[in-house]
Amino acid sequence: MTTPDDLEVLGVVEAALLKRWPETKLEPSLDRISALVDALGSPQLSYPTIHVTGTNGKTTTSRMIDVLHRELGYRTGRFTSPHLESILERIAINGKSIPAEGFIAAYNDIALYLDLIDSRQPHPISFFEAITALAFVAFAEFPVDLGIIEVGMGGEWDSTNVVASQVSVITPIGYDHMEYLGNTLEEIARTKSGIIKPETHVVLAAQPVEVAKVLLSKVAEVSAIPYREGVEFAVKKRAIAVGGQFISLQGIFGDYDDIFLPLHGAHQASNAALALAAAEAFAGVKLDEEVVRTAFTKVESPGRFEVVYRDPTVIIDAAHNPHGAHSFAETLRNEFDFESVFGVVAILGEKDVIGVLKELEPVIDRLIVTQNSSPRALPVEKLYELALPIFGAERIFKEDNLRTAITYAMEQCTLVNQVSDGISAVTICGSVVTAGEARKIIRDISGIEEGE
DSSP, X not given: OXXXXXXXXXXXXXXXXXXXXOTTXXXXXXXXXXXXXXXXXXXXXXXXXXXXXXXXXXXXXXXXHHHHHHHTTOOEEEEOOSOSSOGGGGEEETTEEOOXXXXXXXXXXXXXXXXXXXXXXXXXXXXXHHHHHHHHHHHHHTTOSEEEEEOSSSSTTOTTTTSOOSEEEEOOOOSOOHHHHOSSHHHHHHHHGGGOOTTOEEXXXXXXXXXXXXXXXXXXXXXXXXXEBTTTBEEEEEEEETTEEEEEEEOSSSEEEEEEEOSOSHHHHHHHHHHHHXXXXXXXXXXXXXXXXXXXXXXXXXXXXXXXXXXXXXXXXXXXXXXHHHHHXXXXXXHOOOSOEEEEEOOBTTSOHHHHHHHHGGGOSEEEEXXXXXXXXXXXXXXXHHHHHHHOGGGEEEOSSHHHHHHHHHXXXXXXXXXXXXXXXXXXXXXXXXXXXXXXXXXXXXXXXXXO
16 A cells, blocks of 8 residues: 555655656667666566567557456566656556555665666666666566566667567657667667567567568578568458447467457557567467457557547547657547547657648647647747648647646637537647646546546
């Protein structure tokens, strides 16, 4: 049972971690994390792992892999990033965020070692390196039967790449974090292919041709075993349903029909196929079809095309790069029939803002530009300037902060719905930070407590 004292100590621990190098500042190297886990006794090697990288869909795919294995009877540990609302979300044990007291205990286990490695390296342990090690320790202490580990950024030099994964999963690759990963898809793919281990299983989402060539070259180089979407596994068919979709999947070892997936979008069906193939690759056999059906009905993906309010309809999506914004727009266009859409957008300054706005323009009728609370947030005035030539002055409004922007959009949408035969909706996107803050704001506006 988490106590107020635990939450107070958690705040102190989180503050100590945040004083370290931020996730957005990197010195690409495995030297520090390797030294740290060696000092800790290599906890990440005490359980098998499935390692997940890519540009979009990593967290949702990791969640799907997690729920499949829990339904199969495994005790699971899942490490994902970034978090939406609480740092505890990053470390999940058996599908639930690690309790505050568990996080604190794992931090206490590694704290002295952080200082030790800091004293021996030219650069100190970063926030992400520290929390990665913390997750490895927490999973070893539980203990888990399987670790599902999402890459933070890239792959080759990412802190998570000290695992000895049995299965590597690579979701669709696109442009993001180019300052670290490279300016071409081939360069980005080369970095992400660094998680592929010799003679292991590699599950590959459908990729652009130039990316597929790089990934398959790496597979051949290390004698790994590839499973390709559209060849060894696939989405056979999908149909839109209330609250999600019905899908049929071709797995590596057999077919799985009549699966209800409570998520929207063709991209989520592909994520499901990827997760199923990863679970089959890990097991080496076809899975029980009823277990698979039951597992997918339990999938949740907070902040990913999530309907958080009904009157008016409010949809939240992280959509922080053009690839993600494209999937969001396609889902909105193809699976919903709104008369008009009020779009609230807040983006971080280092992102491809114009690319995101161009993907959103065809599906947003009225755009409210704003900013979230992150120090990296693009200022409202700058976002307005960038959106102006794309949307036109008559379609753009600006609000100084996310709360007022959401309140304004919901009020205007409600007024339109009261005088129209059709239904209009509010969408909120542009960043994981935006999605997380928007969830809190909507709960506050609606009076709904977390977890209801």
